Amino acid sequence: MTLTVALIGSGAIGSRIVELLDAGTVPGARLAGVVPHGKAGAGFSFDDALEVADVVVECAxxxxxxxxxxxxxxxxxxxxxxxxxxxxxxxxxxxASAGGTIHRITLESRKLPAALVQPWMDGETKERLLAATRPVELLRGGPADLIKAFPKSTNVVSALALAAGNWDVVEAVLIADPGAGQTAHHVVAETSLGTFDICVTNEASPGNPASSALVPHAVVRGLKSLANASGSFI
Ligand SMILES: NC(=O)c1ccc[n+]([C@@H]2O[C@H](COP(=O)([O-])OP(=O)(O)OC[C@H]3O[C@@H](n4cnc5c(N)ncnc54)[C@H](O)[C@@H]3O)[C@@H](O)[C@H]2O)c1
Structure with a gap:
């Protein structure tokens, strides 16, 4: 059976996913269309996506x-x-969340200052951020604080909170680091079944220095699992 895919968003990540699907990277999957941003024209719409797609992929x-x-x-x-x-x-x-207790999860994320400029920042704050010559702590708080202030930099903290099944145990620190050639995340999860200390660094998207080169491949991997639901190593 073919897995029919609809995309929302075709920026740095979405356009790479389109390329990978068009190249046949996911056998058994077919791209039905990309939902356009803003007023829909005569082309593919979100209603079409709901009608035909087995899976809607959001990268918007x-x-x-x-x-x-x-x-x-x-x-x-x-x-x-x-x-x-x-x-x-x-x-x-x-x-650990299913079989024990999550005591605390801390996340320290480092990104280039330019990737962290936000529309709500005034001119002086933006200038100071872009001129930083050493790491600057921009925010320390829970997932909700991060989502409000830096909505494009909340993916890891949201993933951690959902995995833990508890948003209150997660604390994040977001650092603008002019030396962060790669985006870096350091997670320490203290649980009743052990402490997990995880460092992840990943390359920026070639099309958008504020985005991730890894994510299109993570999506394609997820689509492969859906398209071939059995018999594969996951
Ligand atoms: N999981 C991760 O680690 C990770 C990493 C980077 C980005 N992301 C997520 O992926 C998203 C996309 O990243 P990107 O680098 O491709 O961003 P991008 O800015 O290059 O592209 C976003 C695209 O989505 C479109 N879009 C926005 N709102 C839309 C809407 N309502 N309907 C249809 N299209 C819409 C825009 O027009 C644009 O084409 C980010 O916003 C972020 O939430 C996740």
Missing amino acids: GVAAVAEFGPRTVAAGTDLLVTSIGALGGLDAITA
Whole structure:
């Protein structure tokens, strides 16, 4: 059976996923279309996606998840959110949450200052951030604080909170680091079944220095699991 895929978003991540699907990287999967941003024209629409797709892949941002996510799930269609999936070690946290207690998870994320400029920052704050010559701590707080202030940098913290099944045990520190050639995440999860100390560094997307080169491949891997649901190593 063919797995029919619809995409929301075709920026740095979505356009790479289109390339990978068009190149036949996921045998058994077919791209039905990309839902356009803004007013739909005569082309592929979100309603078309719901009608034909087995899975809707979001690679458009937090607001798009809020806009399209509930209707996708309510329609009984699988929803693959790019916000989750690029981080190793989640399985251990999910397992510890199921079989034990998660005491505390800390996340320290480092990104280049230019990747952390936000629309709400005033001119002086932006200038100071971009001129930084040493690491600057921008925010320390829980997932909700991070989602509000840096919505494009919340994927790892959201993934951790969902894996833990508890948003209150997660604390994040976001650092603008002019020396962070690669985006870096350091996770320490203290649980009743062990302490997991995980460091992940990943390359930026060639098309967008604020995005990830790894995520399109994480999505394709997820689609492969859906398209070939049995008999493969996961
Ligand atoms: N899991 C991870 O580690 C990770 C890493 C980087 C980015 N991301 C997520 O992936 C998202 C996309 O990243 P990107 O680098 O491709 O961003 P991008 O800015 O290059 O592309 C986003 C695309 O989505 C489109 N879009 C936005 N809102 C839309 C809507 N309501 N309907 C249809 N299209 C819409 C935009 O027009 C754009 O083409 C990010 O917002 C982020 O949430 C996840």
